[in-house]
Amino acid sequence: xxxxxxxxxxxxxxxxxxYQLFQEFEMKDLGSLRxxxxxxxxxxxxxxxxxxxxxxxxxxxxxxxxxxxxxxxxFQLHAKFSTFDGVPLEDLTLYRELVGCLVxxxxxxxxxxxxxxxxxDCKSTSxxxxxxxxxxxxxxxxxQLVVARSNTKAEYHAMAHVTSKIVWLWWLLSNMGVSLSxxxxxxxxxxxxxxxxxxxxxxx
Numbered sequence: 001x002x003x004x005x006x007x008x009x010x011x012x013x014x015x016x017x018x019y020q021l022f023q024e025f026e027m028k029d030l031g032s033l034r035x036x037x038x039x040x041x042x043x044x045x046x047x048x049x050x051x052x053x054x055x056x057x058x059x060x061x062x063x064x065x066x067x068x069x070x071x072x073x074x075f076q077l078h079a080k081f082s083t084f085d086g087v088p089l090e091d092l093t094l095y096r097e098l099v100g101c102l103v104x105x106x107x108x109x110x111x112x113x114x115x116x117x118x119x120x121d122c123k124s125t126s127x128x129x130x131x132x133x134x135x136x137x138x139x140x141x142x143x144q145l146v147v148a149r150s151n152t153k154a155e156y157h158a159m160a161h162v163t164s165k166i167v168w169l170w171w172l173l174s175n176m177g178v179s180l181s182x183x184x185x186x187x188x189x190x191x192x193x194x195x196x197x198x199x200x201x202x203x204x
Contacts, residue, residue, distance in 0.1 A: 035054075038052060038055035039051070039107065039108070040053065047135070050107070050108050051108060052105055056109075058101075059098065059101045059105065062098065082120045083120055110127070110139045111141060113125075113140075113141035121147070123144050123145075123147055123148075124143075124144050124148050124158075126140070126141070126142055126157065126162075128140050128165065130162070130169060132169075132173075138165065151190065151192075152193050155188055155189075155190035156196050158193075159186060159188050166184050
C-alpha cells in the first residue's frame with residue numbers, strides 16, 4: 001500500500017484522476033490532506049499553509065529539551081564557535097539523529113540552515129527565495145563556496161547564485177509548457193552589489 005497525494009484546483013479533473021487510479025490499483029480515499037511525513041497542511045481559499053510545529057516539538061522531546069524555558073534562540077548574542085570547541089561526545093547516535101531531523105525541518109524553516117556564521121573558514125551564507133507569482137517555489141540557505149573579501153562581494157555571489165537558479169527554473173517551466181512573458185525581477189538589499197550587477201565592467 002502506497003501513499004499518494006493529488007493536489008489541484010479543478011475538482012472534476014481531480015475526481016477523474018482518482019477514478020482512473022481506483023480502476024487500476026487498490027486504493028482508499030483518506031480525504032483532504034492534513035498531515036504527511038511530519039508536515040501539517042492547512043487549506044484555505046488563498047492556498048496551502050505548510051507547518052512542522054508538531055515535528056519541531058518531537059525534536060525537542062527527543063533531545064530532552066521539553067522542560068526548558070522556550071526562547072527565540074538558544075544562541076548567545078555574537079557567539080563565536082569553532083570545530084575545536086567543547087568536548088567530543090561519547091555517543092554520536094543521538095547527535096546525528098537530531099542533525100538529520102533539523103535538516104528535514106528546513107523544509108519550512110530554511111533560516112535555521114545556518115543560524116550562526118562559520119568563523120573558522122570565514123565563508124558567508126547565501127539566502128534566497130524564488131516566487132512564481134505569489135507562490136514561493138524555491139528557497140535555500142547555504143554556505144558560499146568561496147571566501148568573500150567584503151559584504152558587497154558576498155552579496156554579489158548570492159545574486160549570481162540566485163540568477164543561475166532563476167535561469168534553471170525558466171528552463172524547467174518552459175519544458176513543462178509554461179511560458180513566461182515578463183522578465184524576472186531580482187531583489188537585493190546591498191546597494192554596492194546592485195551597482196556591480198548593473199555595471200560589472202568597472203569591477204573585477
